[in-house]
Amino acid sequence: MKKLNLWTLRSNVWRTMNDEKQITCICCPRGCRVTAGLTPEFHAAGEACQRGREYAREELVSPKRTVTAVVRTDSPSRRYAPVKTDQPLEIRYIDALLRELYRVRISLPCRLGSAILTNVHGTGVNVVVTRSLSDE
Amino acid sequence: MTLMQPARNKTTDAYDVVIVGAGVCGAAIARCLSGYDIRVAVVEKCADVSFGVSKANSGIVHAGFHHPADMLKTKLEIRGNMMFEKLQHELKFPFERIGILVLAFSPEEMEVCRRLCAQGRANGVPRLELLSAEAVRGMEPVLSPDVEGALYAPTGGIVEPYRYVFALMEAAQGNGATLLLHWELDRAERNGDVWELRARDSRRVRARWVVNAAGLFADEVSRILAAEEFRIVPRKGEEYLLQRGAAGYPNHVLFPVPSRHTKGMLVIPTVEGTMMVGPTAREIEDRHDVSTTAENLRRVFDGAKRMVPAISTRDIITAFAGLRPTLEDQDFYIDLSRRAPNVVQVAGIQSPGLTASPAIALYVKDLLKAGGLTLTEKADTRTDLPETTAVRRLSPEQVDEHIRRNPAYGNIVCRCENVSEAEVVEAIRKGHTTLDGIKFYTRAGMGRCQGGFCTYKILQILQRETNQPIETFTKRGKGSELILGRLDT
């Protein structure tokens, strides 16, 4: 029996001997350990599905994350509304986005799915409200 | 009771008696003196009443057999014990005279029980009885089969300690006594026949008499008053609170036979159906050390399980530690100061201080009188407090009636203890504006979830009632702030 203790690994992405990377796929709770590299061309092993393969490629080329946060509303009773990026955003833009979101103020009522920021840093990613709220 | 007094700009307030310390003694003395035609103030360094020694009390009303008759604390204990029915009738705090059992596990321990029984009878404790193993197990089925007999003291009881202290202070304030919180004594001067006391924040009060009921800090207060030199040694006790419905809940307070310094590890059913086990007893240096340790958890549970095998650490809700203020001779020191004029010392009030507290108040009143303070009974003294409402004690029909008058009784804030919004608001309006103060007054946050669900609701109600920013709310006063920031600031 293979004894593999995943949890002692300190980083999501780490290098192996031949410049490949090991990536823990997070597309589903299964958590496939994918070994992937870009040379001479993209290759991956260990993934159980196509999504895992795509995820590994993304993690190598430009890792992205869905960002969730709350933004201030103009209501005294429901002071915050939850929001998310409608697609994963490149990790390098996350801090700047959060800073911007913490300054935003939206007015109620708001509908689930309505955009409060569009085309974040020219990435085409929008920030949308994730809960319909009325000011009551 | 209004604890949040607006700061007065008058230079100094003048009183006949200032009591230093709003623990069980200070509150009992204040209530007693508030029945006379004098001006009384209580100064307290903490954010609320009973936040020092008193809040970690085990809540036992002792019977009076543990100590010999020649100790002052024995006389006051027995006298105090007998006053509790009347006090409960007047002040409406939870109290039940459920009786105490001291359990013997060997012929030698049974001999100790016999000695305690004889000592108690000599002290004047009524209705003490020695029980056989069969008799005691008949009374208390949860006991270990190893119990060989017991001393039974039916006059022992249990009380909710904070509600008792809160009620004493509320009654005192209802009769005109003043309570000053966050008021930590820094300096004292005698000008003519008047004491001038100054707090760390430079507030001042003047008084003809000072009563030192400062608990763990009574020696420091005595030094500030240039009165007697003595040393308070904190004796730490760690206790564990077990949830309602826990296995092994007894019908009586259970004691092992005592050792020289302590009454031992006890099993204490509380008036609310929870159970306490402990306390440990260890003399320490640090007067702020209320930490608990893993080692003592084992000791406490070993001690408790010896008496009641069904008790389990699985039922622990929380652990806490208290410090008993002890003097070297282990007795209470209650007397007129022989060094400083017009000072009454109330020091070394360890166990059975809560039991003795109403008698201590009378004793102090007599000392003040003997010292020359004129005490004339007020005609309009109110001895009774109004009944307060606790939804958890009412039938659905009664709750329905309350909701008709005040809908906030229908909004259950604390699901574990069934505490309504109305009770929380009442606590806040009475001046209990810290999370711990509200918890001790209402029990919200004292149950199985330990505030996991009710904390944010209480913060909301606090904000609405006091109109203060969220960052100002604390667990138990300045320095224990709960929320350190906000997204919108």
Place this chain on the structure above:
Amino acid sequence: MQVCEYDILVVGAGAAGMAVALACRRRNLRAAVVEREEEPGGILLQCIHNGFGLQRFGEELTGPEYAERYLREVEGTEIDVFCGTTAVRLTGGDAFRSVVTYSAKYGVREFRVGAVILAVGCRERNRGNIGIPGTRPAGIFTAGLAQRLTNIDGYIPGSRVVIVGSGDIGLIMARRMTWLGAKVLGVVEIMPTCSGLLRNVVQCLEDFDIPLYLSHVVTRIEGAGRVRAVEVAPWRNGQADSRNAFRLECDTLLLSVGLIPEHELARDAGVGISPDTRGPFVDANLMTNIPGVFACGNGLHVHDVVDYVSEESERCGRAAADFVTGITDTVKQIPLHAGANVRYVLPGTIAAGRSNLLSLRSMVECEAARCTLHRGEVELATKTFRHVRPAEMIRWNISAEMTDDMSREETQPLDITIQCVADDE
């Protein structure tokens, strides 16, 4: 006291409550839901992170989005939802089940109903439950309380944070606190493995280089007013190795050390409580020992993902509807016990001749494990599962064919075991 009559009363309008009420409504029953909070949605509303709904809807939703799908559906039906209403007493009975509720808006009510479904959720284990020694300062929060404060109220509990326990809420809160500008100094886990989902370890800790101290415990909390520091020590052979202890200066301690079904309403009514799940014992219909009283969701046992809560609750709703409409369940139920390496299995019986979805928790961690259903020495069914670990629930559907002949057998109890096997089997 007003008496209200319905076919079904659901206690709790969270993920479980909404799903179960909808399932009952689909059978044209008159259903009411009581919810103690001011609005329906439950804990999902404070789980603003994404990762919900993959199993259920095949897409990744945030908690509020997941809740809103159900809320909209509930709004479109004739289900009566009473918010700000706390159930305080449950009683079984021959003619009807009774639930007494308190509410500022509706006063005291007694619901007399055909079936009661407990969808009450769970609470977080706290400091007292795990016995962390030390002082009792401000700044100690359960992770869920901290989540509520940050995600609903916009409050920031603290600036230097240590998290105890690697449960999912703790991991999620590590990222949340970091995104709010706080410094998370580490996650301390007593077990040698992480108890949260893998994706959360990757995205919430490793993305931010937050140390995960496995096989470590907090041995002391310091601080008089507010938390000042915690002492952390390795956990070896059942005790803290204090010689290798270290100190982390922090102002906040978040506890993510497990969840316990809120079973008190059920227990006080006389419902049997399992010492393993801490929730009610239920049969194959998710009914407790009190006829007409059902339980589902995290109030029954703690689930890994909300999708399974919804699924279980719908099953529960159908069974409760059967009970109320008098579709008497004549199916034989055979007791089912947890055997070797199984911490618990739910439900407590298997219905013969039907398919049965079992939820199991393993006591062992292995790459591959074989689950076996036994009657005495006889193996009735077996299946191999991969990546088995205590933190992840195993769901095993025993098909109707497998249980078909059970209705003819005598009702000898069954048991279920887990056995680690070679990876390539």
